[in-house]
Amino acid sequence: MAQSKRNNKFRKKFIKTFIIGVSSVLFIFILFFGSIYIGLWGKVQSKKDLSNIQQSEASEILDSNGEIIDKLYKYNRQSITYSEIPKHLIQALVATEDARFYEHNGVDNYSLLRVFFKTILSGDKSSGGGSTITQQLAKNIFGRNSYGIFSMPVNKLKESIVAKRIEGIYSKEEILELYLNTVPFSGNTYGIESAAQLFFGRTTSQLNLQESATLVGTLKANHSYNPRLFPERSQLRRDVVISQMQKYDYISSAEANKAMAEPIQLNISEKNTFQRQYFIDLIRSKVENILGTIKKPDGTFYDLDEDGLQIYTTIDLKQQVLLEKSIREQVKYLQPLFEAEYTDSSPWTNLDLLQNLAEKTDRYKKWSTKKLSTNQIQDSLMKTRPTEVIVHGETTVLQMSILDSLSHSLKQINAASLSVDPKTGNVLAYVGGVDYRQSKYDIISNAKRQVGSTFKPIVYAAGLKSGLKPCDYISAKEITYTNAKNWNPKNSTSEDDPYLNYSLKYALTNSINTVSVKILEEAGISNTISLGKSMGITSDLVNEPSLALGVAELNMKELAKVYSSLANQGKVPELNFLTKITSRNGKVLAEIETKPSQQSDLNLKQNRILLAMLENVVNEGTAKRLRSTYGLSQDIAGKTGTTQSNRDGWFAAVTPKLVNISWVGFNNQSVSFKSTRLGQGANTALPIFGQLFKDMAKDRGFDPITRAKFTRLTTSQQEALDCEDQKRDGFFKRLFSKDEIEKEFEKKDEKEKKKKGFLNRLFGKKEN
Structure with missing residues (x-):
């Protein structure tokens, strides 16, 4: 008891x-x-917020003629309607991701219990995540936040709340449409339409059963089931999807067996806008800054990805397409020649360099924090896996380790090109790199590189301004400058005759280094720097004799302004690429004012004579292949440039209505062309403009640009340029002249400035 x-x-x-x-x-x-x-724990979207999902509209980036350059989306890359989705695709999705989709109201309590008991209590990870399609939609659209150890429960509950609200607003068909338009697939694609076109080269409505099952199969793990990287694994996953369709009676056993017997047949079809993305990023950054100051009538700020804005730019899409094509073809031509020059000891096989680069990667840093041993990390660096890489502009899959990937990236030639209207400063074409997938670094907007001989026209301009004439003669003899660390500038071709003198016109035409240094000495370094600033340079310039040979590190946009001033009678335009932003109903939200041009310190006569000297560079000098190879007979001036060790190749082209600055080089400056023959700007960068202008000349729509003429030279200007290219010292001059091989580089302008300052202080005058 x-x-x-x-x-x-x-x-x-x-x-x-x-x-x-x-x-x-x-x-x-x-x-x-x-x-x-x-x-x-943060905002949970209300029914009002959710009702706007379908109203989201992509903003359009338009060129100067109203043509669409690209669209900016938040949720998807390409949107389709439910009626365009094949029935078997819907069935594959539901059978695999949410078998009770048509029975629940956004949250499947039965599945949650199953996951709880099997995963949490029994440790069975194969039971799935328990999230419905509607919950996954909420995650796709609104993402997840980090709440530390509470991240999973907080995010799951928020998604459950939002899912039920979505189900109260949208039909099942609308939910499926939204889901398939927003879900991420393999290959860094968003939305079923983008995935269908990438992997099978067709629209969603054209997908067959096997293709639909393949794409649905990738949703479990985008990378692991990527059919391009892991075809066998992807096919096994596809067959699981087909089996699920049979299990839930969407297809018969015979249909399932037939579908599973077929191998996956990919038809990779990538939309080639990877060069345009640099400009898209530039636009996004600029427009988002502007929109941050503009409110809607309801007090909220405009959203570039949702509000269907129209972004008007200065770009000429036809010219943009031609420039992209020219860059692709030139790099495709150069890459194998560059690699072939290195028969051994190539930079991209230098293990010390590769190791140094590897240690800067996020993956290496992650391994280091896990306290893996050096040997374990090295083993991981050497482990190969299927990797998507760009080879000659085409995506391919190779078995590569991390070190292999770094080596491949290191040897890839990069190129950038910028075209502007010299009068208005409007950017007409903009390619910030060869391929956005290969490198997201925008050379035009972000990089400063040594510009080589493309700086020389500024030096010659300073010479003209100091009183030198294009037909004055200067010795090309090499001299060592003792007060500049015994610097001994040399020419690319040796000249044995120490008594030979070249005219300024000829020296610029053939880019003779020794003459350029002597002109800088005559004009004065500080005077040259001051003139360069007036012509559009904003970067700091070195106060050294080597400035004459282009050791200055400049941005491409600065060069574009300098050369535009030559075609624009000395007026330096501000570069523009954005004109206005309007709302979806056409209301002007922002109109971008064009800043007025500034006048350079060159007078009109000096400016026109310098331009004529640069025309001679194209007619007879380092850029003459524009005439011989590309058959261009139009009015063109220009200057080639090559930097030390052939790291950078440049070409600056000037026409009456178009200025183009092109660069070819490498992202990592440890790499360079082995020979000047291949790596000089005349061979690397010049062809980008040459092919572009040749293609433009074939299109009569470009006649206003390609048929434009420079202003005629006056009689006095023609006479100033009319002289022999070279002149040898006479007998008596040779007899009595000092054979100078060493000297100090004279900074005459600085001495004069100091003297003037002393006299002003002595007599009480103010200095200007």
Whole structure:
């Protein structure tokens, strides 16, 4: 009897404790859920927010003629309607991701219990995540935040709340449409339409059963089931999807067997806008800054990805397409020639360099924090896996280790090109790199590189301004400058005759280094720097004799302004690429004012003579292949440039209505062309403009640009340029002249400035 009482007492105590425990857990859960529901863990989208999902509209980036350059989306790359989705694709999705989709109201409690008991209590990870398609849609659209150890429960509950609200607003068909338009697929694609076109080269409506099952199969793990990287694994996953379709009676056993017997047949079809993305990023950054100052009538800010804005730019899409093509073809031509020059000891096989680059990667840093041994990290660096790489502009899959990938990236030639209207400063074409997938670094906007001989026209301009004439003669003899660390500038071709003198016109035409240095000495370094600033340079310039040979590190946009001033009678335009932003109903939200041009310190006569000297560079000098190879007979001036060790090749082209600056080099400056023959700007960068202008000349729509003429030279200007290219010292001059091989580089302008300053202070005058 006593035992029975003790058992009853224990039973009551246990039940009481159990009830209290369950009630406590339930109470805590209710409090926790309530805190999420009222937004203490961050915003939970309201029905009003959710009702706007379908109203989201892509913004359009337009060229100067109103043609669409690209669209900016938040949720998807290409949107389709439910009616365009094949029935078997819907069935594959539901059977695999959410078999009870048509039965629940956004949250499948049965699946949650299954996951709870199988995954949490039994440790069965194959039971799935328990998220419905609607919950996954909420995650796709609104993402997840980090809440530390509470991240998973908080995000899951927020998605459950949002999922139920979505189900209360949208039909099942609308939810499926939204889901398939927003879900990420393999290959860094978003939305079923983009995935269908990437992997099978067709629209969603054209997909067959096997193709639909393949794409649905990738949703479980985008990378692991990427059919291009892991075809066998992807096919096994595809067959699981087909089996699920059979299990839920969407297809017969015979249909399933037939579909699974077929191998996956990819037809990779990538939309080639990877060069245009640099400009898209530039536009996005600029427009988002502007929109941050403009509010809608309801007080909220405009959203570039949702509000269907129209972004008007200065780009000429036809010219942009031609420039992209020219760059692709030139790099495709150069790459194998460059690699062939290195028969051994190539930079991209230098293990020390590769190791140094590897240590800067996120993956290496992650391994280091896990306290892996050096040997373990090295083994990981050498482990190969299927990797998507760009080879001659085409995506391919190779078995590569991390070191292999770094080596491949290191040897890739990069190129950039910028075209502007010299009068208005409007950017007409903009290619910031060869391929955005290969490198997202925008050379035009971000890089400063040594510009080589493309700087020389500024030096010659300073010479003209100091009183030198294009037909003045200067010795090409090499000299060592003792006050510049015994610097001994040399010419690319040796000249044995120390008594030979070249005219300024000829020296610029053939880019003779020794003459350029002597002109800088005559004009004065500080005077040259001041003139360069007036012509559009904003970067700091070195106050050294080597400035004459282009050691200055400049941005491409600065060069574009300098050369534009030559075609624009000395007026330096500000570069523009954005004109206005309008709302979806056409209301002007922002109109971008063009800043007025500034006048350079060159007078009109000096400016026109310098331009004529650069025309001679194209007619007879380092850029003459524009005439001989590309058959261009139009009015063109220009200057080639090559930097030390052939790291950078440049070409600056000037026509009456178009200025183009092109660069070819490498992202990592440890790499360079091995020979000047291949790596000089005349061979690397010049062909980009040459092919572009040749293609433009074939299109009569470009006649206003390609048939434009420079202003005629006046009689006095023609006479100033009319002289022999070279002149040898006479007998008496050779007899009595000092054979100078060493000297100090004279900074005459600085001495004169100091002298003038002293006299001004002596007589109490103010210095200008």
